Amino acid sequence: MGKKLRTTNYEFSSRSDGICYLVGAGPGDPGLLTMRGAELLRQAEVVVYDYLCNAELLKQAPAAAERIYVGKAAGDHTLSQEEINALLVKFTKAGKRVVRLKGGDPFLFGRGGEEAEALAAAGLRFEIVPGVTSAIGGLAYAGIPVTHRSSNSMLTIFTGHEDPSKEQSALDYQMLATTSGTKVMLMGMERLAAITAKLAAAGMGATTPVALVRWATTGRHQTLTGTLENIAELAQQENFKAPAIAVFGDVVNLREKLNWFETRPLFGKRIAVTRTREKASELVVALRNLGADAYELPTIRIEPVQEKKDREAFAEAVVQAHHYDWIIFTSPNGVAHFFEAFYKLHEDARELGNAKIAAIGPGTAQKIREYHFGIDLMPPQFVAESLLKEFKKLGVENLKMLLPRASGAREMLAVELENCGAIVDDVAVYQTMGMTEDETGGLQRFATEGADLITFTSGSTAQHFKNLLEKKSISLSEKIVLASIGPVTSSVMKELGMALGLEAKQHDIPGLVEAIVSHFEAEKK
Helix, strand or coil, X not given: CCCCCCCCCCCCCCCCCXXXXXXXXXXXXXXXXXXXXXXXXXXXXXXXXXXXXXXXXXXXXXXXXXXXXXXXXXXXXXXXXXXXXXXXXXXXXXXXXXXXXXXXXXCCCCCHHHHHHHHHHCCCEEEEECCCCHHHHHHHHCCCCCCECCCECCEEEEEXXXXXXXXXXXXXXXXXXXXXXXXXXXXXXXHHHHHHHHHHHCXXXXXXXXXXXXXXXXXXXXXXXXXXXXXXXXXXXXXXXXXXXXEECHHHHHHHHHCCHHHCCCCCCEXXXXXXXXXXXXXXXXXXXXXXXXXXXXXXXXXXXXXXXXXXXXXXXXXXXXXXXXXXXXXHHHHHHHHHHHHHHCCCHHHHCCCEEEECCHHHHHHHHHCCCCCCECCCCCCHHHHHHHHHHHXXXXXXXXXXXXXXXXXXXXXXXXXXXXXXXXXXXXXXEEXXXXXXCHHHHHHHHCCCEXXXXXXXXXXXXXXHHHHHCCCCCCCCEEEECCHHHHHHHHHCCCCCCEECCCCXXXXXXXXXXXXXXXXXX
């Protein structure tokens, strides 16, 4: 046998030995965070983050981790750079695992070098985790490659926002104007007119192609093209402001052929997703993959049942699960809560006995399969009425059925099955509670930016959304399209006086996404 290697986790071998990770968060798309960055976020005790960091990345940090915003937008600095340096030194010296999350790459005009110097001067440990810079990644999303074999093989990156304490600019406009290749400017949008004038005076051609990319790689991504001669005027006309990058050179012309990101079917559409705090991401990701500026607006949270009688009934049902002929699951939440309780009491899945399993909808079925159980019945339409029809075909007289679901759920299915002769235990295994805090910032975003469309995947999301708006005194514009996942949700929305804009024909997440795409495609015609 070969010699067994002994490994040691040197980074975390001593709880008193703190370390600070300077992590590049990428240009905005959370999918562009490196695997190393994600790994460190999941282990962080303190996260110090910037204005340009996608707030969704913070969800990867443990719930107990302290999150500190030190954002610096033009003219609005939460903390000075010296104060940020001191903060990093303080927490690292206290033995914490600190993640300093910085937009783009920490060493490309990100002042990461200064922060690393402060940590080094204090004799503290640190690690640099490079990130995707908007100077390359942001332009790639705009269909602009910074180099191309047939047109140029040189790239110059410069900042339009220099240290204001310097007596004169360190930028060599003569060199920038006359050197071949692509030039990319980070920051400096507020000085765009002055910078383009200096480049023109130094010899850059008036017809040099120029592109500006704002909020690159995110749902708010925008691109504006022009020439050196007119780009500053176009930016003023379009109110094209920071955060944005500028690229100068012939590679801008390749955008006509390579523009992939902005041609997706939902690009430019702002969609608010109202679901549970835990479940919103699935729909958000699906919409973003189609180009939407989708953001989470959780209206409900899922909790275990609190009433003693409900807890006792649930426990009894789990203990006696092997006595049922059918267990009927109507939602992934019901599945998760049931099997979580089941495996606390039973070690062997076979202790479920010979109970057959029914599921409403592929999402519920998939959750069941995660626990390694098969599906014996799933109705063609993903609603209780369709499942009831299938059971009537099979015959249910004297069959014992367990219905583990949300407290306060519709009674129709249980009542009708009993009317057909079944013995039904309708057991509450979880409860739906309204969100009171704006944990994701989605409500604030909705209040300030609005949306083109809002999705609803259950009657409870619609009810609690309306309650939330009333509590926060936020009005709902008539121009916003309200999208429902199916007829049951639509019925609740109508009862609440909400104007239904569209309803998915297939009552699940893929069906809702398909309905949204069809709606906006029809709008274009």
